Amino acid sequence: MPNSSEVFKKSFDNSVKDLPKLEPEVMLGLNKMKDEMSEDEVPKKKKSENKEATGSGSSGAYSGPLFGDNELKGATERMVNTFESVYVENKGKGKFELHFLPALAQVSKVMVLRTEDVDKDGNLDVLLGGNFNGASMYQARYDAFFGLILKGNGKGGFSPMIPTETGFLQDGDVRDIKIVHTPKGPLYFVTRNSAAIQIFKKLN
Numbered sequence: 001m002p003n004s005s006e007v008f009k010k011s012f013d014n015s016v017k018d019l020p021k022l023e024p025e026v027m028l029g030l031n032k033m034k035d036e037m038s039e040d041e042v043p044k045k046k047k048s049e050n051k052e053a054t055g056s057g058s059s060g061a062y063s064g065p066l067f068g069d070n071e072l073k074g075a076t077e078r079m080v081n082t083f084e085s086v087y088v089e090n091k092g093k094g095k096f097e098l099h100f101l102p103a104l105a106q107v108s109k110v111m112v113l114r115t116e117d118v119d120k121d122g123n124l125d126v127l128l129g130g131n132f133n134g135a136s137m138y139q140a141r142y143d144a145f146f147g148l149i150l151k152g153n154g155k156g157g158f159s160p161m162i163p164t165e166t167g168f169l170q171d172g173d174v175r176d177i178k179i180v181h182t183p184k185g186p187l188y189f190v191t192r193n194s195a196a197i198q199i200f201k202k203l204n
Helices: 024-030 044-054
Strands: 005-009 076-080 086-092 095-100 110-116 125-130 148-152 158-161 174-182 185-192 198-201
Touching: 110 174, 125 174
Parallel strands: none
Antiparallel strands: 005 076, 086 095, 110 125, 125 148, 148 158, 174 185, 185 198
């Protein structure tokens, strides 16, 4: 399947009996590239095959599969067929439709979505926040996202509103957005890892 990724969970050397569940939020952390895996994680026989294939004086990397079919037998398998941020629309009668978020919402990891009729036009809009600074050094930080408001049209469609134009300009490793309604209007609390809370207030 194109643009898909598989994750397998198993104690391949039988050193661990009870492995953690493959929860969605940790699957990306388990899905390591071969050049990112530590020496202890690569089976010894693969190291031997690599030595035979490249020569003892070569620094080339093993390019074959890390695990054979027999080794994968009994492993828990999960597959991701897209890494784009999406939302799923409930069409009723057990039918659902997958919608990809606009390009401006794809520049980094989306960690939180909150619905709110921001412009009071009777249609729900979506507030987004994200980024992820805890990625490994092989991946680098996901820090290109400054938050976003998606304006809803009431028919399941959303269009992005540029952060520099709306003023809803987030910064950092955002994890949650809370909306607090006050007599003077709503306040938007944006919580971030290792940083102070950002508070936004509508000007009109």
